[in-house]
Amino acid sequence: MKGFGYLAKEGLKNVWSNRIMSIASVCVLVSCLVLTGAAALFSINVAQVVDSVGDSNETTVYIKSDVSQLEAVYIGKDIEKVSNVASATFYSKDEAFQQYKEELGDELFNKIEDRNPLPDAFIVVMDDLSLYDETVAKIKNIDGVDSINDHRELAKKLTDISNLVNIICIGVVGALMIISIFIIANTTRATMYSRRFEISIMKSVGATNSFVRMPFLIEGMVIGFISAAVSTGGIVLLYEAVMSAITSMIPFTYIPLANVILYVAVAFVIAGVVIGFFGSFISIRKYLKKEGNEILGW
Amino acid sequence: MIDFENVSKTYPNGTHALYDVSLHIDKGEFVFIVGSSGAGKSTFLKLIMHEETPTSGEIVINGKKTSKVKRREVPYLRRHMGIVFQDFRLIEKMNVFDNVAFAMRAVGKSTAVIKKRVPYVLDLVGLKDKMQDKPSELSGGEQQRVSLARALVNNPEIIVADEPTGNVDPEMSHEIIELLNEINAKGTTVLVVTHEHELVREFNQRVITIDHGRVIGDTKDKSAGIRYSDDDYAGYDEYDDAPQYPDNAVVLPD
Numbered sequence: 001m002k003g004f005g006y007l008a009k010e011g012l013k014n015v016w017s018n019r020i021m022s023i024a025s026v027c028v029l030v031s032c033l034v035l036t037g038a039a040a041l042f043s044i045n046v047a048q049v050v051d052s053v054g055d056s057n058e059t060t061v062y063i064k065s066d067v068s069q070l071e072a073v074y075i076g077k078d079i080e081k082v083s084n085v086a087s088a089t090f091y092s093k094d095e096a097f098q099q100y101k102e103e104l105g106d107e108l109f110n111k112i113e114d115r116n117p118l119p120d121a122f123i124v125v126m127d128d129l130s131l132y133d134e135t136v137a138k139i140k141n142i143d144g145v146d147s148i149n150d151h152r153e154l155a156k157k158l159t160d161i162s163n164l165v166n167i168i169c170i171g172v173v174g175a176l177m178i179i180s181i182f183i184i185a186n187t188t189r190a191t192m193y194s195r196r197f198e199i200s201i202m203k204s205v206g207a208t209n210s211f212v213r214m215p216f217l218i219e220g221m222v223i224g225f226i227s228a229a230v231s232t233g234g235i236v237l238l239y240e241a242v243m244s245a246i247t248s249m250i251p252f253t254y255i256p257l258a259n260v261i262l263y264v265a266v267a268f269v270i271a272g273v274v275i276g277f278f279g280s281f282i283s284i285r286k287y288l289k290k291e292g293n294e295i296l297g298w
Numbered sequence: 299m300i301d302f303e304n305v306s307k308t309y310p311n312g313t314h315a316l317y318d319v320s321l322h323i324d325k326g327e328f329v330f331i332v333g334s335s336g337a338g339k340s341t342f343l344k345l346i347m348h349e350e351t352p353t354s355g356e357i358v359i360n361g362k363k364t365s366k367v368k369r370r371e372v373p374y375l376r377r378h379m380g381i382v383f384q385d386f387r388l389i390e391k392m393n394v395f396d397n398v399a400f401a402m403r404a405v406g407k408s409t410a411v412i413k414k415r416v417p418y419v420l421d422l423v424g425l426k427d428k429m430q431d432k433p434s435e436l437s438g439g440e441q442q443r444v445s446l447a448r449a450l451v452n453n454p455e456i457i458v459a460d461e462p463t464g465n466v467d468p469e470m471s472h473e474i475i476e477l478l479n480e481i482n483a484k485g486t487t488v489l490v491v492t493h494e495h496e497l498v499r500e501f502n503q504r505v506i507t508i509d510h511g512r513v514i515g516d517t518k519d520k521s522a523g524i525r526y527s528d529d530d531y532a533g534y535d536e537y538d539d540a541p542q543y544p545d546n547a548v549v550l551p552d
Binding site: 006197198200201202203204205206207208209211212291 | 344347349350370373374375376377380381387389400401403404405406409448449452
């Protein structure tokens with residue numbers, strides 16, 4: 001297109017000359033994008049955890065704390081006798097303690113070393129996971145078995161939480177997106193108002209509507225692009241911090257940011273630019289129907 | 299070049315701005331459109347610029363019926379004409395060069411063309427030395443010449459000047475019309491809307507008189523109305539409170 005460089009420059013000039021409104025638009029759009037991104041990252045992490053939990057054919061059976069380790073060995077034999085159980089491996093409370101200590105740090109655990117609160121357990125592997133519920137019921141009936149860490153229950157809970165978070169996020173993000181479009185529409189409308197004199201002259205000398213419109217569309221898209229860049233930076237800063245905080249409470253391996261950040265960035269740019277475009281487009285559409293003095297309000 | 303065929307314009311609020319106006323302006327003509335305020339001059343201009351469309355009748359510009367012009371074709375219609383406004387409409391923060399260049403950028407001309415054309419046109423209106431000045435640093439007459447340069451820069455076939463001398467010193471007014479005359483001599487059709495009869499008298503050009511929405515005089519086309527002697531113009535501006543004329547009445551001043 002002829003004169004595109006000039007139009008792009010005008011668009012950038014608009015963003016700068018109207019910077020207070022531009023910053024307001026960027027802020028709203030950033031909160032919209034960061035929330036969307038956070039929700040998406042949360043749900044793919046949950047999905048991964050759910051997958052790994054579902055895949056691992058391992059069920060932890062906890063033994064009552066008043067049972068000695070010798071008695072526990074017999075309980076193990078009983079568990080192995082249950083049909084559909086392939087193996088039951090003893091997992092002592094000392095081993096468990098050591099593993100927690102490695103994962104979560106020495107400090108806390110050194111203090112309680114001599115009074116280990118963890119129970120002894122068996123790691124049970126089943127032949128056929130479709131018989132899971134019945135097998136678990138049978139194991140529960142064995143004397144000395146305290147509880148069973150039902151991974152499926154956990155997986156289901158996680159999925160439920162993830163779904164709930166997604167529904168809330170869709171609502172919030174939808175509302176924020178509408179707000180973003182309106183704020184950007186207002187921003188470009190304010191720019192248009194401040195440049196109405198130029199617009200009226202452009203129209204009087206025969207500038208086409210698409211030409212008049214272009215700097216304002218660029219303004220909207222630049223705001224969208226800046227928002228996308230800021231949001232990507234925000235996600236980079238937040239992700240590691242939030243994830244290490246969560247994993248210190250619930251140990252699990254989260255998806256490294258490097259694997260997904262490119263997709264996040266691309267999605268942000270597309271969403272930001274599209275929202276910016278539409279925001280500007282709806283506000284200038286009305287304006288371009290006016291002529292001459294109407295534009296100036298004289 | 300410009301044809302009005304039985305053009306009437308009634309605004310949505312009921313104001314009758316033009317009644318059954320028919321006139322013909324040839325390519326290369328210089329025409330004064332005179333009339334007091336409220337006579338329908340500004341509607342006449344808006345119709346030519348296609349800012350408004352007639353309620354009835356047809357306007358033909360460059361052989362093109364404007365009723366057939368689609369919305370997206372309007373900008374291209376306007377590129378045939380350069381508009382000079384009474385209030386100059388210069389952009390304060392831009393210097394003289396950029397103000398004129400703005401009209402070229404608005405129609406997508408390249409920087410290389412702009413750099414060649416703008417100084418040429420500014421030279422034409424005698425402002426080559428003031429290219430870097432801001433409009434506020436210029437006199438009214440100079441500002442109007444910048445406005446004229448901007449109207450000329452895209453090389454239009456028609457120049458439409460709306461009260462070009464309205465905000466200019468009387469001495470400068472003569473100069474502005476002289477400049478328009480020179481432009482006309484180069485083949486551009488020039489329409490000057492004014493209420494300054496003194497000025498009109500100085501230049502022996504065609505005069506179309508509009509009053510209360512009608513063409514009541516045309517020094518070229520006698521059938522369009524009654525031609526006035528110069529004396530008849532005296533006190534013309536006081537006619538504003540005259541009664542509305544019935545549709546077919548032949549109107550004579552007292």
